[in-house]
Amino acid sequence: MSDIEIAQQAKMKPIIGLAKEHFGIDAEHLDPYGHYKAKLSLDYVNSLGGKPDGKLILVTAISPTPAGEGKTTTTVGLGDAMNRIGKKTIMCLREPSLGPCFGVKGGAAGGGHAQVVPMEDINLHFTGDFHAIGVAHNLLSALIDNHINHGNALGIDLRRIQWKRVVDMNDRALRNIVLGMGGPANGYLREDGYDIVVASEVMAILCLATDITDLKERLGRIVIGYKTDNKTPVYARDLNAHGAMAALLKDAIKPNLVQTLENNIAIIHGGPFANIAHGCNTVTATKTALKLADYVITEAGFGADLGAEKFVDIKCRMAGLKPSAVVLVATVRALKFHGGVAKEDLNRENLGALEQGFTNLERHYRNITEHYGLPCVICINHFTFDTEAELDLLQDKCRTLGAVCIASKHWAEGGKGAERLAHAVAETADRHLDGCRFVYDDHLSLWEKIETIATKLYGAAKVTANAKVKAQLAAWNGDYGRFPICIAKTQMSFSTDASIKGAPSGHTVEIREVRLANGAGFIVAIAGDIMTMPGLPKVPAAEKIDIDENGRISGLF
Incomplete structure (x- = not known):
């Protein structure tokens, strides 16, 4: 079965009952979005302040390939496995962006028997957080041009406006635009452009803010451009924009509760990309989970050089988080791709390419252990076509690094297939008490x-x-x-x-x-040539996504 077919057969339980059963959260603290999604009230989040923190575990990966690595799948499978072995655990994930869902990736809620559900809702609009972020961002854009149109009392230099517009879709045609055409009634003619919502500073602010007051203060600090003296910044608060922007985000700042296929609680909140933004779920979600559970498993986008570095140097630095362990996800197929094998040949055994591609895993592992100062468990996300010889070679190579390496079958078997991984990760996290090291010091230029x-x-x-x-x-x-x-x-x-x-x-x-x-x-x-507004591929995933007369979605992996 496909991922979406597995998800559609899930036996979900009402989220209000699950929250009470697992963590004693009363219904009055939840704002339900249907039966299977709910937002957690900020009053309840704030009430948890006196409780001790659990252990924080980061899931990251080798450099991504078209073969896939399964970081979210591993996060979910590991979380289910931790709960199976009696470790009270919550998973903290990011929300999927519509751009990749309709572009390359399809869905982004895990895979196989290690998924968060309701899968279609999570991938398509969810609880409206991205919409709120996009509208708040674009409200500021509209207020900038409106201020200029009505006399520009702040003296904003039209040539030095830094604030673009955003939309949550891959659309390369919007990277550079001209607006204000059509004469004086439509404002001043100027160049502008669009980023994708996940690259918005408003997304980053929502993910790093600690409460409504902090959110509003951060929104007010946004620099939208400079005055005509070429040096004085103009802030969002100068336009009195931050109050209205925060009002639009009043629900988006509340963490979202969903469940896994095995009816364990997951928090999905915030969604910056790690290649063009800081790539981590919200501080609010992570800190809430740490008060509720003994172990919190979170993921940071893409490879350990991007998401994991920003998790350490931005999120942990700002929020005072102290992670206890890292899980580095790799697949035999992806390592063979790094070793030079074409995508269509990855299902064939190739020990030479696997050994050559291992250099990518080795560097990520050394970065984690030597530069981030964190203990690391290597997870080999098992594929059907992996041969025993390939798995043995990979285990041997990991042993030469002194690394714990576990081949895990959570995609095929859910939490049961990741129990060995769960034991290894829990033991590793329990031993580590020192938190992480930052890659660079604050005092550097x-x-x-x-x-x-x-x-x-x-x-x-x-x-x-x-x-x-x-x-x-x-x-x-x-x-x-x-x-x-x-x-x-x-x-x-x-x-x-x-x-x-x-x-x-x-x-x-x-x-x-x-x-x-x-x-x-x-x-x-x-x-390099990275874009903050991605484009669609030649054959977008959108071409395979459909819905039938009964409302059943297909093609959303």
């Missing part, structure tokens, strides 16, 4: 932080940028030098060239643009 990430984690020999980028970073050092760095680059490689597989070294990372995310509290450094 912004440019030095970028260089440190690129050389330590990516294996780069140097970092380059044009004079304009370097001058901008130097100018920001005074007011924003303490900010962490959010590098936007291709997820497919340690380099900025998506075609270079394995573990390249000695390459150059070019920073072509930098953006100030003052409300979120970090600097975005855009490397």
Whole structure:
């Protein structure tokens, strides 16, 4: 059966009853969205403050490939397995974006017998959080142009407006646009563009805010552009935009509760991409889960050089989180792809390619253990076509690293197939008491932080940028030098060239643009040719998605 067919046969339980059964949450603290989804009230979240925290476990992966790695699937399967062996566990996931759902990935709620449900709802609109984020973002855009149209009392320089518009869909035609056409009644003619919602600073702010007050304050700090003196920033609060924006987000800030196929609670909240944003679910969701459960399993997007680095250097740094262990997900198929095997040949045994591709896993493992200072369990997400010889070779290679390596069958068997992994992860987390290390120190300059990430984690020999980028970073050092760095680059490689597989070294990372995310509290450094508005592939997943006369959806993997 396909993933969606498995999900459609799930025996879901009413979420209000599950919340009470598992964590003693009374119905009055839940805002139900139908029978199987609910938002948790902020009053209840705040009431948990005095409880001790559980252990935080991060699931990350090797550099992504078209073969797939199964990070979300592993997060769900591991969470189900932890509960099966008597470990009180909650999973914290990100919300899927409609762009990839209709573009390349199809669905993003796990796979096989390790999924969160209701799968169609989670992938399609869910509880409306992304809509609210997009509307709040675009309200600010509208207020900027309205202010200029009515006299521009703030003296905003039309050439230096930094705030784009957003939409939650891959649409390359919107990357650069001209607006205000049609004469004076339609505003001033100027260039603009669109990012995808997951790249919005409002998304990052929602994910990093601790409460409504913090949310509104961060929204007010957004720098929308500069005055005509070329140096004075204009903030969202100067337009009195932050109150209305926060009002639009009043429900979006509440964590969403759903369940797995095995009726365990998962929190799905927030959804920034890790290649163009910071790639982690909300701080509110993670901290809430830590008060409710003994173990919290969360995932960060794409490979450990992107999502995991930002989880450590941005989320943990800002929120004071102390992770206890990392699970690094790989597949035999993906490692063979990194070893040079074409996608259509990945189901054939190839020990030489597997050994060559292992370099990618090795670098991620060393980054996690040496630079993030965290213990790491390697999970081999098992595929039917994996041979015993390939699995043996992979286990041997992991042993040479001194790594715990478990082949797990959660896709095929659900939590039962991940029990060995669950025992290994729980034992690892229980032993670690020190939290994590940051890749760079706060006191470094912004440019030095970028260089440190690129050389330590990516294996780069140097970092380059044009004079304009370097001058901008130097100018920001005074007011924003303490900010962490959010590098936007291709997820497919340690380099900025998506075609270079394995573990390249000695390459150059070019920073072509930098953006100030003052409300979120970090600097975005855009490397190589990565786009903050993706495009659809030649054959989008949307072409295979359909709905019948009974409302049954198909094609959403």
